[in-house]
Amino acid sequence: xxxxxxxxxxxxxxxxxxxxxxxxxxxxxxxxxxxxxxxxxxxxxxxxxxxxxxxxxxxxxxxxxxxxxxxxxxxxxxxxxxxxxxxxxxxxxxxxxxxxxxxxxxxxxxxxxxxxxxxxxxxxxxxxxxxxxxxxxxxxxxxxxxxxxxxxxxxxxxxxxxxxxxxxxxxxxxxxxxxxxxxxxxxxxxxxxxxxxxxxxxxxxxxxxxxxxxxxxxxxxxxxxxxxxxxxxxxxxxxxxxxxxxxxxxxxxxxxxxxxxxxxxxxxxxxxxxxxxxxxxxxxxxxxxxxxxxxxxxxxxxxxxxxxxxxxxxxxxxxxxxxxxxxxxxxxxxxxxxxxxxxxxxxxxxxxxxxxxxxxxxxxxxxxxxxxxxxxxxxxxxxxxxxxxxxxxxxxxxxxxxxxxxxxxxxxxxxxxxxxxxxxxxxxxxxxxxxxxxxxxxxxxxxxxxxxxxxxxxxxxxxxxxxxxxxxxxxxxxxxxxxxxxxxxxxxxxxxxxxxxxxxxxxxxx
Ligand SMILES: Cc1cc2nc3c(=O)[nH]c(=O)nc-3n(C[C@H](O)[C@H](O)[C@H](O)COP(=O)(O)OP(=O)(O)OC[C@H]3O[C@@H](n4cnc5c(N)ncnc54)[C@H](O)[C@@H]3O)c2cc1C
Ligand code: SF4
Numbered sequence: 001x002x003x004x005x006x007x008x009x010x011x012x013x014x015x016x017x018x019x020x021x022x023x024x025x026x027x028x029x030x031x032x033x034x035x036x037x038x039x040x041x042x043x044x045x046x047x048x049x050x051x052x053x054x055x056x057x058x059x060x061x062x063x064x065x066x067x068x069x070x071x072x073x074x075x076x077x078x079x080x081x082x083x084x085x086x087x088x089x090x091x092x093x094x095x096x097x098x099x100x101x102x103x104x105x106x107x108x109x110x111x112x113x114x115x116x117x118x119x120x121x122x123x124x125x126x127x128x129x130x131x132x133x134x135x136x137x138x139x140x141x142x143x144x145x146x147x148x149x150x151x152x153x154x155x156x157x158x159x160x161x162x163x164x165x166x167x168x169x170x171x172x173x174x175x176x177x178x179x180x181x182x183x184x185x186x187x188x189x190x191x192x193x194x195x196x197x198x199x200x201x202x203x204x205x206x207x208x209x210x211x212x213x214x215x216x217x218x219x220x221x222x223x224x225x226x227x228x229x230x231x232x233x234x235x236x237x238x239x240x241x242x243x244x245x246x247x248x249x250x251x252x253x254x255x256x257x258x259x260x261x262x263x264x265x266x267x268x269x270x271x272x273x274x275x276x277x278x279x280x281x282x283x284x285x286x287x288x289x290x291x292x293x294x295x296x297x298x299x300x301x302x303x304x305x306x307x308x309x310x311x312x313x314x315x316x317x318x319x320x321x322x323x324x325x326x327x328x329x330x331x332x333x334x335x336x337x338x339x340x341x342x343x344x345x346x347x348x349x350x351x352x353x354x355x356x357x358x359x360x361x362x363x364x365x366x367x368x369x370x371x372x373x374x375x376x377x378x379x380x381x382x383x384x385x386x387x388x389x390x391x392x393x394x395x396x397x398x399x400x401x402x403x404x405x406x407x408x409x410x411x412x413x414x415x416x417x418x419x420x421x422x423x424x425x426x427x428x429x430x431x432x433x434x435x436x437x438x439x440x441x442x443x444x445x446x447x448x449x450x451x452x453x454x455x456x457x458x459x460x461x462x463x464x465x466x467x468x469x470x471x472x473x474x475x476x477x478x479x480x481x482x483x484x485x486x487x488x489x490x491x492x493x494x495x496x497x498x499x500x501x502x503x504x505x506x507x508x509x510x
Contacts (some may be wrong), residue, residue: 002411005030006071007085007099008036008050009107011398013058013274014139018099018125023067028092030139031059032072032084033503041392044219045210046226046361047269050395051464054205054273060202061230074209082110086118096121101477103127103314104399105321129277130314131156131307147316147417148422150176154310162282162303163296171289176304177218177297184433185254191262192243197232218341219358226269226395233275240265241288249298253366255349255434260356264364265302268396271310271503278306305365316404316418325387325399327407330466332380338504338508340372340389345510347454348440350375361395366393366433373410374425378458379505380465421475424462427453431476448493454501454510461498464491 004027006019021027033052046091052074056388059071073238078084085097094494097120100109115122126133132155140155142149154175157164163171199207207221227233248265253260282303289299317324339345343355353367363372368390376386383406391402408418427444431437437444437453463476463483471478483491503510 004096005094010055013054017096017100018128028461029069033074034078034079034084035076041388042217043094044361044393045217045221046219049206049210054202055474056202057229089104089118089120093414098123100125118460132311134318142318149308149312152312156307159432172296177300180253180297181249181301185251185256191259195239197227232272232274241284245294245298249301253433257352257435260360270395282306283390313404314400317400325403327413328383333382334380336385345442349436357393377411378462385409425458427455457494457497460494498504
């Protein structure tokens with residue numbers, strides 16, 4: 001009798017994953033917590049706990065369906081996926097392996113070698129949980145001068161039929177309602193309280209394991225209340241759609257001190273590890289719109305994030321790999337400041353965003369993009385170090401999604417492949433969208449001098465430093481002309497302030 005191993009990776013926790021499609025009674029599902037994956041960057045403790053706990057619960061669910069599962073708990077001697085599979089093939093006398101293609105280039109390359117290295121038949125199946133295939137993205141991208149999410153998104157709307165009106169056009173007459181999604185939070189608005197999930201015995205074992213084996217990783221395991229099962233994940237999705245989605249669009253860009261989640265879905269980690277499907281999240285949101293329970297700007301905004309941004313980002317990753325992670329178009333080389341690991345900085349917006357990140361392994365998009373990312377861009381931080389930080393610290397971070405967001409969206413290190421211009425902003429933007437500046441030792445209205453908000457002079461210093469690199473960019477040209485119209489004294493003050501700031505930064509004094 002022959003045995004087939006169905007190998008499920010930690011971000012493939014979906015019952016409808018292609019590798020389980022035709023599972024037979026004698027097949028064995030292999031799942032393992034391997035040292036290389038848990039430790040190749042110092043992942044946040046809550047991130048490791050979430051993935052291991054979700055994996056163990058998924059394995060229990062399979063067993064309850066009478067599926068044979070070979071689950072290998074974390075053990076430093078189980079070095080890599082390849083070693084774990086070699087061992088399982090021997091133990092089960094298997095001659096065939098079925099596996100869904102890994103989401104990351106590095107692991108896919110490993111998978112491609114398994115047939116040769118392990119002398120078994122390996123069937124690699126596409127990951128059809130994504131809406132666009134890699135081929136579709138490549139066909140769309142080839143021959144285009146610029147790859148812009150907005151046009152790709154329209155293709156995805158047509159493909160899925162989401163928010164398509166009876167006449168075949170976009171629901172509400174527009175493809176994109178982002179212009180309605182930039183409001184600051186009113187003072188008196190109530191933020192909905194999140195459901196929390198009790199730590200069961202399985203999760204308790206994982207928390208103890210992470211505490212013992214990953215003690216030197218960032219973050220802590222306090223208040224670990226996130227969903228870890230399919231049932232909890234669905235409950236969380238339903239809660240989001242009922243309670244937070246109606247305001248999601250309008251306040252999507254807002255930030256408030258002490259409020260980490262606001263109206264965001266907090267679903268990315270659940271979608272990325274497979275407990276929720278991207279399609280079902282969009283279907284649920286669209287149903288709320290059709291039932292009159294959520295407005296179009298919210299539902300379109302949410303669906304755009306998933307079938308637009310998420311798919312576009314994945315398309316860019318595979319289109320550009322290998323080599324994308326090494327891009328550094330702005331030749332940025334400053335070391336990542338220590339405060340990224342402690343939150344210990346006097347710049348309140350950064351302190352809040354990083355502290356919340358360290359506490360929750362989460363920050364919402366505008367904190368990642370316009371506070372932390374904006375700082376990394378203006379300060380010229382080394383792209384590789386910034387990538388490693390984002391990959392380690394967020395519970396939803398996998399290379400395929402982290403890398404294009406960092407290299408392309410925040411650092412402009414791909415010279416404009418993802419973003420038509422750098423997402424650079426002065427303190428005025430942060431002031432408009434948050435209450436952070438009210439509690440900061442710097443003055444957002446001051447442009448220069450020791451009390452001035454550093455984002456104000458760093459912004460102009462960044463424009464000046466990179467003016468030759470931006471010479472061909474029409475939108476950046478307009479900004480550069482404003483800089484050139486400033487007096488010599490003003491431009492000198494900007495340079496001096498930036499130099500003083502960077503000296504202090506290098507001494508850890510910011
Ligand atoms: C520098 C940087 C790094 C990022 N790294 C990651 C990462 O490692 N993993 C990750 O899933 N997202 C990443 N994002 C995208 C986005 O910030 C997160 O998906 C989002 O903050 C997750 O919170 P949420 O579930 O509450 O999202 P919501 O605001 O509720 O959005 C809904 C969903 O849309 C999807 N989404 C939205 N924006 C993006 C985007 N730019 N790329 C991909 N998916 C998107 C996510 O699945 C998210 O759950 C990054 C963004 C930036 C600027
Ligand atoms: S003043 Fe500047 S540094 Fe301080 S919170 Fe506002 S934007 Fe951030």
